[in-house]
Amino acid sequence: MGRVFTLGVGAISLLCLAAFIDAVGAQAGDRAAAQSAQYMCPMHPDVRGKAGDVCGKCRMALVPATADYHPYHLDVDLTPRALRPGEKGRARFIVRDPTSEAIVKRFEMVHERVFHLFIVSRDLEFFAHVHPSLHPDGSLDAEVIVPRPGAYQLIADFLPSGGSPQFVQRAFATAHYRGSFTQPPAPVADVADKIGRDMTVHLAPPDVHAGREQLLTFELRDRTTGAPIADLEPYLGAIGHVLATSADLSVAFHSHPVDAVSSPSGPNVVFQILFPRPGMYRLWAQFQRAGRVTTVRFTVPVAD
The missing domain is CATH 2.60.40.1930 (Macroglobulin (MG2) domain)
Known part of the structure; x- marks a missing residue:
């Protein structure tokens, strides 16, 4: 015959209290997790954290996040x-x-x-x-x-x-323009080194494919001496900026360096970029040295 166990009121109260504490703890954990996910990086919305955190990719301060994207x-x-x-x-x-x-x-x-x-x-x-x-x-x-x-x-x-x-x-x-708004240009690939105001910029792209995040490295050297640059200055809070557009301008995005793999003041500045579809893309890259901004451009072919 099986034995029946009975619990006194005190034991039942203790069990209820333990269950209540567990439930409260779980809810508190859920709230803490939710709060920690309520901040995001403005440039990398997939990076989440709590107030006061910075993005692990670009070191920007996280800002309050929204649940969904809404076009303004x-x-x-x-x-x-x-x-x-x-x-x-x-x-x-x-x-x-x-x-x-x-x-x-x-x-x-x-x-x-x-x-x-x-x-x-x-x-x-x-x-x-x-x-x-x-x-x-x-x-x-x-x-x-x-x-x-x-x-x-x-x-x-x-x-x-x-x-x-x-x-x-x-x-x-502009005034009196009668040309096309829809006919895109047909740029040809151009990844040759570029000579800026006081620097030479070499782009070291991988075998670039659409639909995957990839690292693009810009290698900077002094225009006169050819020595690797080690005195880049922050420009608008970053050591570099890139605007990339598709040839027809239907795709455009603004990117900043990945601090973890970039040199703090040169010569290598690395961007993590995802090209959404194949084709030719024009890239404008900006870097600051001695208080002056250099802008160079490249045309990168992106394979399927």
């Missing part, structure tokens, strides 16, 4: 509406909440600026990296000068506070 609305107004080459114009931006359409007035600081603006010509020959000023009413504006007639692309990179990272493009053309 970007209004752009050019003055004059049809810019003339070589003349000063002004671009004004308004960012609107995707749900309420309210004007966004608060942005996270990403690499020392709240808004990065790239201006690229459709033929991929012109590139500029500027930073609009934020005003109390939420509007942002920047001076815009383009060198010659043609079609251009404004590429905006920003992070609304409490939102997700945004990368938005808008097209415009």
Whole structure:
């Protein structure tokens, strides 16, 4: 015959208390895990952590994360509406909440600026990296000068506070332009060494394929002596910046070095880049030395 065990009220109370403590502990652990995942890197949203942490890839401070990506609305107004080459114009931006359409007035600081603006010509020959000023009413504006007639692309990179990272493009053309907005250029591969203001830049790409993260290494040498550079300076919070676009400008992304495998002040600056599809990509790389920024460009073929 089996034996039946009975528990007194005190024992039952102790068991209930233990179960309650376990449940509370589990809930606290869940809350702690959730809180630790509520911060993300603005440039690498897959990197999560807690308040005060920095990204292990680029050393940027983590910012509050959102559960889902929501595209914000970007209004752009050019003055004059049809810019003339070589003349000063002004671009004004308004960012609107995707749900309420309210004007966004608060942005996270990403690499020392709240808004990065790239201006690229459709033929991929012109590139500029500027930073609009934020005003109390939420509007942002920047001076815009383009060198010659043609079609251009404004590429905006920003992070609304409490939102997700945004990368938005808008097209415009100069006065009297009658050419195509849709016919892409046909750039040829160009990975030869580039000579900048005071440096020579060598790109050491792997066998680049679409759909996988890969490391691109830029090797920098002094233009005069040929010696490896060891005095790079941070430019906008990083020792390098890369803007990459597909030939038709339908794909564009802004990347920063991976600190763990880059030299802190040169000569090797390493970027982790994922090209989403095959084709030709134009890369503009920027580095600062002695207070002056050097911009060089490469055209990289990406295989399937």
